[in-house]
Amino acid sequence: MNILIAPILSALCAVSGDTGSLVLQAEVVHGPDGPIEDGRILIRDGKIEAIGAGLELPGDGHLIELEGHLSAGLVAMGDQTGLKGEALDSTRQIMDGADLAFGYDKTDDGWGAFLEAGVTAVLLTPKPGALVGGRTAVVKPAGAMVQRRAHLHVCFSNAAFKSGVAPTSYPGAISMLEQRMETPTGGFALLGKGLGVLLAAKTRAEGLRAVAFAKRHGLTGALTGVSRAGDLVDELHDAGLGVILPPIGAAADPRVAASAAILGKKDIPLAFSLGATNRSPHALRISALRCMKAGLARDAAWKALTSGAGEIANAPVGSLAVGRAADLVLWSGDPLDLTSQVERVWIEGKQVHGDDDQ
Amino acid sequence: MIYPGFLISCVLLALASPAPEAPKPVDLTVHADYLHVAPGEVVRNALIQIRDGKIASVLPGRSAPDGALTVHSIMAGMIDASARVTPGDVAVEQSKEVITNLSVTDSLDFFNPAWDRLARTGVTTTLIAPPDYNVVGGFSVVVKTSGPKRVAARVVNGASILRGAIGELPSAGNSPAFGRPTNFYARRPTTRMGVEWEWRKAFFDAAQSARFPDAEFEGADVLRACLAGDVRIFIQAWTTADIRTAVYLDEEMQAEGYGDLDIVIDAGAEAWKEPAFLVRTGTPVVLPPFPATGRLGERAFMPWDTGRKLTDLGIMIALSAHGETGLKERLSAQAGYAIRGGLTFDEALACVTTTPARLLGVEKQVGAVKSGMDADLVLWNGAPFSATSNIVGVVASGEVVLTPR
Numbered sequence: 001m002n003i004l005i006a007p008i009l010s011a012l013c014a015v016s017g018d019t020g021s022l023v024l025q026a027e028v029v030h031g032p033d034g035p036i037e038d039g040r041i042l043i044r045d046g047k048i049e050a051i052g053a054g055l056e057l058p059g060d061g062h063l064i065e066l067e068g069h070l071s072a073g074l075v076a077m078g079d080q081t082g083l084k085g086e087a088l089d090s091t092r093q094i095m096d097g098a099d100l101a102f103g104y105d106k107t108d109d110g111w112g113a114f115l116e117a118g119v120t121a122v123l124l125t126p127k128p129g130a131l132v133g134g135r136t137a138v139v140k141p142a143g144a145m146v147q148r149r150a151h152l153h154v155c156f157s158n159a160a161f162k163s164g165v166a167p168t169s170y171p172g173a174i175s176m177l178e179q180r181m182e183t184p185t186g187g188f189a190l191l192g193k194g195l196g197v198l199l200a201a202k203t204r205a206e207g208l209r210a211v212a213f214a215k216r217h218g219l220t221g222a223l224t225g226v227s228r229a230g231d232l233v234d235e236l237h238d239a240g241l242g243v244i245l246p247p248i249g250a251a252a253d254p255r256v257a258a259s260a261a262i263l264g265k266k267d268i269p270l271a272f273s274l275g276a277t278n279r280s281p282h283a284l285r286i287s288a289l290r291c292m293k294a295g296l297a298r299d300a301a302w303k304a305l306t307s308g309a310g311e312i313a314n315a316p317v318g319s320l321a322v323g324r325a326a327d328l329v330l331w332s333g334d335p336l337d338l339t340s341q342v343e344r345v346w347i348e349g350k351q352v353h354g355d356d357d358q
Numbered sequence: 359m360i361y362p363g364f365l366i367s368c369v370l371l372a373l374a375s376p377a378p379e380a381p382k383p384v385d386l387t388v389h390a391d392y393l394h395v396a397p398g399e400v401v402r403n404a405l406i407q408i409r410d411g412k413i414a415s416v417l418p419g420r421s422a423p424d425g426a427l428t429v430h431s432i433m434a435g436m437i438d439a440s441a442r443v444t445p446g447d448v449a450v451e452q453s454k455e456v457i458t459n460l461s462v463t464d465s466l467d468f469f470n471p472a473w474d475r476l477a478r479t480g481v482t483t484t485l486i487a488p489p490d491y492n493v494v495g496g497f498s499v500v501v502k503t504s505g506p507k508r509v510a511a512r513v514v515n516g517a518s519i520l521r522g523a524i525g526e527l528p529s530a531g532n533s534p535a536f537g538r539p540t541n542f543y544a545r546r547p548t549t550r551m552g553v554e555w556e557w558r559k560a561f562f563d564a565a566q567s568a569r570f571p572d573a574e575f576e577g578a579d580v581l582r583a584c585l586a587g588d589v590r591i592f593i594q595a596w597t598t599a600d601i602r603t604a605v606y607l608d609e610e611m612q613a614e615g616y617g618d619l620d621i622v623i624d625a626g627a628e629a630w631k632e633p634a635f636l637v638r639t640g641t642p643v644v645l646p647p648f649p650a651t652g653r654l655g656e657r658a659f660m661p662w663d664t665g666r667k668l669t670d671l672g673i674m675i676a677l678s679a680h681g682e683t684g685l686k687e688r689l690s691a692q693a694g695y696a697i698r699g700g701l702t703f704d705e706a707l708a709c710v711t712t713t714p715a716r717l718l719g720v721e722k723q724v725g726a727v728k729s730g731m732d733a734d735l736v737l738w739n740g741a742p743f744s745a746t747s748n749i750v751g752v753v754a755s756g757e758v759v760l761t762p763r
Binding site (some may be wrong): 158161163164165166167168169170171172174175202203205206207208231 | 447452459460464467469508509543613
């Protein structure tokens with residue numbers, strides 16, 4: 001219904017086949033350098049080949065004109081969909097050699113909800129409950145594995161402690177981690193060599209200890225789970241860490257959104273998490289809008305949903321850059337307006353959600 | 359000892375002003391009809407000038423200038439040597455019964471509003487210890503109750519103080535192994551007898567490992583520093599049996615020629631029962647809060663004249679409210695109860711200021727209202743500790759944390 005000029009059958013062939021190219025044109029394309037009116041995206045072999053307003057249609061190309069806004073897909077952080085309750089191995093406190101990627105199930109029913117919400121990349125994280133729960137992975141809903149080993153997940157909150165197993169305390173936990181860093185093996189040895197660190201915490205005091213740990217060892221990555229991380233902005237800035245913000249619903253403490261605005265003003269890289277399995281992925285946009293109301297700049301909020309989140313996820317996702325996979329979302333209007341809906345979703349140039357009246 | 363925040367501000371100040379200039383104006387001026395500089399030292403109509411968080415001058419016989427805070431009485435900020443503001447059992451590592459190489463510092467949460475509540479009761483310096491679920495729980499730390507919410511800005515460098523316990527708590531919750539032991543709670547002591555054995559074994563092993571390098575173990579150096587008297591040990595011992603055990607431990611180490619432990623009994627409610635033990639080893643006692651309902655922790659009992667009796671015997675005592683902030687439980691109320699039990703005002707004042715400062719090794723920085731010391735003040739609308747007076751203001755490191763206005 002959104003198609004004004006539609007060489008329907010050939011377009012479908014072009015999208016799914018290896019030959020030919022596809023050009024999507026939308027009223028607004030949210031490109032890497034800002035919105036482009038009547039912008040076009042040239043897609044070949046599932047990748048973005050060019051972005052611009054007046055792109056010529058290649059000889060083998062097929063043009064689809066769309067109503068609405070075309071943007072990169074959103075990136076959701078910290079989810080356990082598809083892991084079938086296997087997001088935490090409770091037998092060991094330190095699982096630095098374990099990869100969540102082995103639990104990823106792209107056939108899980110839950111992925112549909114992500115596509116409906118315009119999410120095209122998800123950072124899978126272990127459930128809190130161990131000191132080092134394993135290595136995170138970046139996946140596309142019902143699609144490819146993008147990054148098998150994104151971060152080592154280190155938990156600084158009291159969720160890491162279990163009765164009868166060392167460590168039982170914050171000082172004990174930090175001492176254990178420091179011992180591992182002295183002569184790093186396994187996942188610890190990979191830190192800083194392509195593997196980031198995801199610092200899970202809850203309270204601000206835990207967050208401070210986590211950030212200090214990363215700073216001491218020169219680790220890159222992000223802090224997740226601290227709802228008022230704005231109070232740690234100076235330490236985060238010094239350590240060069242990002243922050244994964246919790247879901248901020250309509251009823252959330254206003255200080256949480258205000259905290260995000262503080263982080264945004266200091267250019268701390270931001271992203272949004274879903275916080276719990278089975279939370280609607282629509283929560284991402286709601287969180288971003290709450291933060292904007294509290295003073296987070298629009299560009300920063302959008303970045304936190306897309307390219308900034310991709311950077312924190314340590315994977316090539318969330319951006320419309322040339323050469324990147326064509327993971328796109330067509331919105332009925334401005335994506336940062338809650339009245340806008342997801343019309344269609346493409347992953348690697350292939351439409352995976354939305355009207356199929358092409 | 360100067361704490362880092364102040365040091366940094368001094369350095370910045372020095373960098374900012376290369377040439378000597380006129381003295382910086384004071385940040386805050388407070389006035390009192392009666393200033394209790396230290397126990398036994400009263401200054402009438404005192405004007406206290408504060409600069410950079412420190413007391414710049416104490417001027418006697420002055421009237422209150424316009425704009426100064428003025429109250430009936432001022433005394434030094436109080437010191438609680440057993441304040442117990444921790445996140446609970448996660449502040450002590452229980453995977454070993456004797457932990458000597460960890461500090462409670464890594465568990466502190468200065469975002470906890472309990473700190474503000476404590477500061478507003480006039481307690482400005484505290485000793486925070488690991489909770490007593492272990493035999494030896496690790497190092498305690500002296501911290502200010504208010505200031506920036508960062509550990510480095512709050513720690514006061516005082517004595518090195520290790521924390522341990524004798525009594526029920528270190529053995530509570532452990533159980534003997536039936537069949538195959540599944541975790542370390544089956545290894546830990548389940549009785550007082552077991553707790554006492556752990557203490558003696560730790561020190562014996564540490565002393566032996568000095569002679570036999572193969573017997574060296576993690577944390578033995580700290581235990582040897584205790585034997586050498588370089589590290590003070592606060593031992594929680596509520597009952598007279600447990601206080602006796604602590605004294606015997608000290609005497610046994612001396613008899614063996616291993617060293618002389620520097621022990622302070624914390625929560626020594628029943629120190630009044632057999633005070634001769636404490637007298638002969640010169641062991642100080644931090645008393646727990648006075649019992650409103652009779653019994654205290656571990657079914658110990660402490661009569662209200664305990665402070666008087668121990669002081670008469672020359673035993674050094676400090677009072678504690680265990681971090682309680684209610685009107686009837688807070689540290690200033692404890693001082694009032696001790697006075698009702700027979701202590702003089704000055705003795706009670708010492709029990710919440712200068713004596714705990716000495717026990718924590720911070721007496722040069724806090725505990726009295728003297729030039730150069732931290733500007734920690736408690737402002738009263740009448741005589742301190744009197745049942746008809748209230749704390750109406752608190753200044754901590756020069757910042758007004760409770761204002762009388």
